[in-house]
Amino acid sequence: MQIGVPRERKTLEQRVAITPAGALSLIKLGHSLLIEQGAGEGSSFTDKDYREAGCKIVKTLAEVWSNVDLLVKVKEPDLSEFQFFRPELILFDFLHLASLPELAQELLNNKVTAFAYENLKTSDGRLPLLEPMSVVAGKLSILNGAHLLLSQHGGRGVLLGGAAAAPPAKVTIIGAGIAGHAACATALGMGAQVTVLDISAEKLTKLSHEFPNVQTALSTSESLAHGCAGVDLLIGAVLIPGASTPRIITAEMIRSMGPRAVFVDISIDQGGCSETSRATMLDNPTYLVDGVIHYCVCNMPAQTPRTSTLALAEATLPYIIKLAEQGPAKILRSAPEMKHALTCFHGKLTNKLTAEALGMPYSK
Numbered sequence: 001m002q003i004g005v006p007r008e009r010k011t012l013e014q015r016v017a018i019t020p021a022g023a024l025s026l027i028k029l030g031h032s033l034l035i036e037q038g039a040g041e042g043s044s045f046t047d048k049d050y051r052e053a054g055c056k057i058v059k060t061l062a063e064v065w066s067n068v069d070l071l072v073k074v075k076e077p078d079l080s081e082f083q084f085f086r087p088e089l090i091l092f093d094f095l096h097l098a099s100l101p102e103l104a105q106e107l108l109n110n111k112v113t114a115f116a117y118e119n120l121k122t123s124d125g126r127l128p129l130l131e132p133m134s135v136v137a138g139k140l141s142i143l144n145g146a147h148l149l150l151s152q153h154g155g156r157g158v159l160l161g162g163a164a165a166a167p168p169a170k171v172t173i174i175g176a177g178i179a180g181h182a183a184c185a186t187a188l189g190m191g192a193q194v195t196v197l198d199i200s201a202e203k204l205t206k207l208s209h210e211f212p213n214v215q216t217a218l219s220t221s222e223s224l225a226h227g228c229a230g231v232d233l234l235i236g237a238v239l240i241p242g243a244s245t246p247r248i249i250t251a252e253m254i255r256s257m258g259p260r261a262v263f264v265d266i267s268i269d270q271g272g273c274s275e276t277s278r279a280t281m282l283d284n285p286t287y288l289v290d291g292v293i294h295y296c297v298c299n300m301p302a303q304t305p306r307t308s309t310l311a312l313a314e315a316t317l318p319y320i321i322k323l324a325e326q327g328p329a330k331i332l333r334s335a336p337e338m339k340h341a342l343t344c345f346h347g348k349l350t351n352k353l354t355a356e357a358l359g360m361p362y363s364k
């Protein structure tokens with residue numbers, strides 16, 4: 001197959017979908033790769049590295065999109081890339097269509113075969129292509145939150161770990177999944193007082209065995225209200241795969257945190273978990289609601305492109321190889337996890353929860 005990797009277009013997004021080592025593996029299997037000039041630079045991979053692996057470097061976005069069977073990227077296509085959608089094209093990347101109706105419509109109108117990283121699910125219920133980025137975003141949520149709590153950034157002037165005679169900061173994390181777990185471990189490592197809420201008793205039990213100092217509670221409107229009141233740093237790490245994030249945090253709960261507290265909504269990429277959440281970009285990541293600093297960036301791992309690229313590309317490569325070797329029809333029979341990832345096919349939405357979120361018809 002001819003495989004294309006463009007330079008990412010989202011603001012300050014510097015991850016790249018395939019590393020030179022990954023490209024070499026594909027080339028050895030007889031595939032050819034077009035890489036847009038400079039695509040790997042932000043992740044410290046030069047055009048020379050890709051050329052030495054056997055890739056062809058092309059100068060324009062049009063060249064990389066127009067001449068390939070399989071287009072692999074990190075984030076969902078940018079508006080400037082919609083013009084290249086066509087029926088023969090296979091797209092493999094993060095899509096988050098539940099919160100992007102315009103992109104969904106364009107993919108369907110142009111009959112693109114689109115597989116979404118975030119929906120790829122193994123038989124044991126894991127989301128192996130979302131996981132590495134959730135780990136990175138979970139860790140970063142505490143770093144970003146701690147930074148915003150500093151007084152010069154508008155925060156309360158509270159240090160997560162506190163000091164002698166000064167109590168540690170209170171951190172509440174909603175969601176005990178992959179991102180929530182990473183946030184919890186990082187916040188504890190920095191000495192914060194941590195509470196975690198989830199609807200899964202099993203996940204909370206596991207977490208409290210691993211971290212006996214963490215307070216846990218089942219997520220209900222009462223426990224959420226209690227978990228938000230007066231807290232210094234609130235982290236949203238909720239997910240219902242494929243669906244829009246449920247907006248379980250009310251404006252009143254946000255108000256109850258008090259001025260100059262910080263809310264980091266990791267789950268903003270699926271729409272956000274608070275009534276007050278709206279997506280922001282890395283170049284202007286925050287806004288205030290009732291004096292509470294909101295940080296709602298959909299591509300948090302772009303802040304550490306080298307780490308994030310290595311972690312993501314390692315997870316995606318086996319599936320890129322399978323897709324290139326087998327094509328969509330065969331892979332749907334041989335790899336059931338790719339069936340979950342298939343989101344648009346022959347002009348139809350093939351993920352039920354995404355279709356429901358968008359109010360569009362679903363097709364099996």
Ligand SMILES: NC(=O)c1ccc[n+]([C@@H]2O[C@H](COP(=O)([O-])OP(=O)(O)OC[C@H]3O[C@@H](n4cnc5c(N)ncnc54)[C@H](O)[C@@H]3O)[C@@H](O)[C@H]2O)c1
Nearest residue numbers: 133134137175177178179198199219238239267298299300
């Ligand atoms: N912003 C970013 O840059 C970025 C990066 C990576 C991942 N994410 C997003 O982070 C979110 C979390 O991802 P994850 O991999 O940790 O998912 P996960 O499935 O591992 O965990 C999600 C958790 O949310 C819990 N949950 C569902 N409904 C809940 C409710 N009402 N109250 C409390 N908990 C509830 C689930 O039980 C689960 O434990 C997703 O939306 C993902 O797309 C964002």
